[in-house]
Amino acid sequence: NAGVTQTPKFRILKIGQSMTLQCTQDMNHNYMYWYRQDPGMGLKLIYYSVGAGITDKGEVPNGYNVSRSTTEDFPLRLELAAPSQTSVYFCASSFTAYKKGETQYFGPGTRLLVL
Amino acid sequence: AQTVTQSQPEMSVQEAETVTLSCTYDTSESNYYLFWYKQPPSRQMILVIRQEAYKQQNATENRFSVNFQKAAKSFSLKISDSQLGDTAMYFCAFTNNNDMRFGAGTRLTVKP
Numbered sequence: 113n114a115g116v117t118q119t120p121k122f123r124i125l126k127i128g129q130s131m132t133l134q135c136t137q138d139m140n141h142n143y144m145y146w147y148r149q150d151p152g153m154g155l156k157l158i159y160y161s162v163g164a165g166i167t168d169k170g171e172v173p174n175g176y177n178v179s180r181s182t183t184e185d186f187p188l189r190l191e192l193a194a195p196s197q198t199s200v201y202f203c204a205s206s207f208t209a210y211k212k213g214e215t216q217y218f219g220p221g222t223r224l225l226v227l
Numbered sequence: 228a229q230t231v232t233q234s235q236p237e238m239s240v241q242e243a244e245t246v247t248l249s250c251t252y253d254t255s256e257s258n259y260y261l262f263w264y265k266q267p268p269s270r271q272m273i274l275v276i277r278q279e280a281y282k283q284q285n286a287t288e289n290r291f292s293v294n295f296q297k298a299a300k301s302f303s304l305k306i307s308d309s310q311l312g313d314t315a316m317y318f319c320a321f322t323n324n325n326d327m328r329f330g331a332g333t334r335l336t337v338k339p
Contacts, residue, residue: 154329218272
């Protein structure tokens, strides 16, 4: 049982490039989330999904896209990378809604540097 | 929008001693949940403790306990018998039907 896994661990992008951050969970959780963590700040919710085929915006969705074709996978897409997207990205999952106080399980994070 | 404030960017404590991390939040909601998450140097966040706002009794998990003061909108974390493995960033978090917010974190160092 690997929990929540993320790839890559670290990536450097040039301005304007695109990339996909991968996230997979093997706990059969319905809910999945993407957060970003800027230096000295708490996590901010980018997007979340309540199940396959259903996604919704969080606090800071601009510049990102997501899809959820399976229960296990929840990739995050950056289309035109900007320096403001330099951050550490965390994927998380939970069985039911975080809004109902459910515990979230986090991946190890992806550190992204946009130059 | 709800806000979560952790006023102590850094703290340190001697091994085996007790330390308290502060967290305040702002909300007009009456029903919500509060969490403390730990982020060790490995970066992977794990849940430490969880409190439901409608429960008056303070949550406890082994050496970790909270002091939940609903009227004051305060949710502090007490770590007893601190261990070297407690060295980490600690994040206070708030969630209700509309929102999920994290504080900026407190970096705790446990000294031998």
